[in-house]
Amino acid sequence: MKTVLITGATSGIGREFAKRYAAQGYRLLLSGRREERLKELQNSLSTEVDYYVSDLSKEEDCFALLKHYENENIDVFINNAGFGTTGNFLNTDLNKEISMVKVNDIAMHLLMKCMLQKMQKQGYGTVLNVASSAGILPGGPYMATYYASKAYMVSLTRGVAIELKEQNSPLYVAALCPGPVNTEFNENADVIFALKGISVETCVDECLKGMAKKKTIIVPTLPMRLLLTIQHIVPMPLLMRIVARQQKQKLQKK
Numbered sequence: 512m513k514t515v516l517i518t519g520a521t522s523g524i525g526r527e528f529a530k531r532y533a534a535q536g537y538r539l540l541l542s543g544r545r546e547e548r549l550k551e552l553q554n555s556l557s558t559e560v561d562y563y564v565s566d567l568s569k570e571e572d573c574f575a576l577l578k579h580y581e582n583e584n585i586d587v588f589i590n591n592a593g594f595g596t597t598g599n600f601l602n603t604d605l606n607k608e609i610s611m612v613k614v615n616d617i618a619m620h621l622l623m624k625c626m627l628q629k630m631q632k633q634g635y636g637t638v639l640n641v642a643s644s645a646g647i648l649p650g651g652p653y654m655a656t657y658y659a660s661k662a663y664m665v666s667l668t669r670g671v672a673i674e675l676k677e678q679n680s681p682l683y684v685a686a687l688c689p690g691p692v693n694t695e696f697n698e699n700a701d702v703i704f705a706l707k708g709i710s711v712e713t714c715v716d717e718c719l720k721g722m723a724k725k726k727t728i729i730v731p732t733l734p735m736r737l738l739l740t741i742q743h744i745v746p747m748p749l750l751m752r753i754v755a756r757q758q759k760q761k762l763q764k765k
Contacts, residue, residue, distance in 0.1 A: 512559070516540040516585050518567060518576075518622065519592030521548035523694030524641055524687075527711040528589050531719065533558040540583065542567075542576055542592070567592045567618035568610045577625050584633055588626045590619050591641040595657040608656045615660035620667065627671070627682060635681050639722065640664050642686045644730060647739050649747060652755035661688075665728065672727045685727055687718045690735040 515532045519525040521543035529539055533556040541562040543549050549562040563579050565572040593615045596607050623638055630636025645651055646661030668686035675682050691708035714731050721729035730736045742750055 512536065512538050513586040514538045514540060514583060515587040515589065516542070516580060516583075516626075517589040517591060518542045518565075518618075519641075520552065520562075521545045524689075524692065524711055524714060525589065525591040526552060527715045528591065529556065529560075531715055532587070533560075537587070540580055540585070567622075568613040570613075570617065570621065573618050573621050577622070581629075585626065585629070585636060587637045587639070588622070588630075589639050589641065590622055590626075591639075592618065593641065593660075595654065597654045597657070599653060600655050603656070611656060612660055615657075616663045619664055623667070623671075623684075627684070630682050631680070637683045637722070638685075639718070640668050640684070640686045642668070642688050644688045644690045644735055644739060646686070647688055647728070647730075648742060648750075648754060650751060650754070652751065669727060683722075683725060685722060685725075685729055687714075687721075687729050687731075689714050689718075689731045690738070 513536075515528075515537045517525050517528050517532075517539065520529050520541035525543070529541060529552060533539055536558060539556065539558060539560040541549055541552065541560060542565050543562070544564065544566050546562075546564045549564065553560040553562055563576055565576045567573055567576075594611055596603055596611060619640060623640060626636070626638055630638070642664045643657075643661040645654065645658040646663075646665035648658060651658030665686050665688060668684055672684050674680075675684060689709065692714050693708040693710055709732055717731035718729050730739060745753070
């Protein structure tokens with residue numbers, strides 16, 4: 512039986528990945544901060560499920576998670592835990608931003624590296640980093656720290672993917688970069704999306720299709736792919752004003 516480890520499995524994209532891999536007969540290893548939700552998910556699925564409660568803003572919890580599953584052969588790692596915040600950079604809460612960087616970058620980097628090293632010893636494995644289309648854009652006024660955090664993971668994924676290919680490694684890494692998705696992200700980031708979000712089902716559908724094709728950067732839905740393509744022909748100052756306007760709409764709707 513194949514095994515998948517999923518962080519941030521208590522809601523949204525992570526929860527949907529758990530359902531999909533359970534339907535495929537995978538054994539599930541789940542991580543999240545809310546034990547009651549992990550327990551509920553465990554009881555709702557018809558496959559073998561183990562969970563480990565962890566707060567990935569703490570490095571010691573990241574290492575504890577790795578230690579807990581060190582004897583497992585993991586076929587797929589969904590590096591999903593993350594959150595966002597919005598507002599004028601001068602006014603946003605510093606502690607929340609630092610916590611976000613710790614989860615979105617330090618934890619994801621740490622877990623990605625250690626899982627790849629583990630998989631290299633196994634001789635097989637897939638790592639999917641859940642990033643954002645924000646990480647492909649040059650910057651995001653009024654969500655500046657979030658955009659920067661996701662750009663880090665997109666860049667890291669691209670670089671590591673090339674290294675693995677040049678080494679003829681059996682390992683596969685990819686980054687999922689959706690636009691707005693209808694999840695609890697909105698509430699946690701104090702934001703209402705200016706653009707209509709897609710469902711978690713659509714997001715995961717398209718991601719799994721991209722993974723089957725071994726794509727490195729996976730952007731769900733054609734409209735979002737077109738928007739990200741158009742950015743390359745729009746002058747940078749104009750593009751940044753457009754992004755800023757979209758972000759301001761979020762603030763005005765709060």
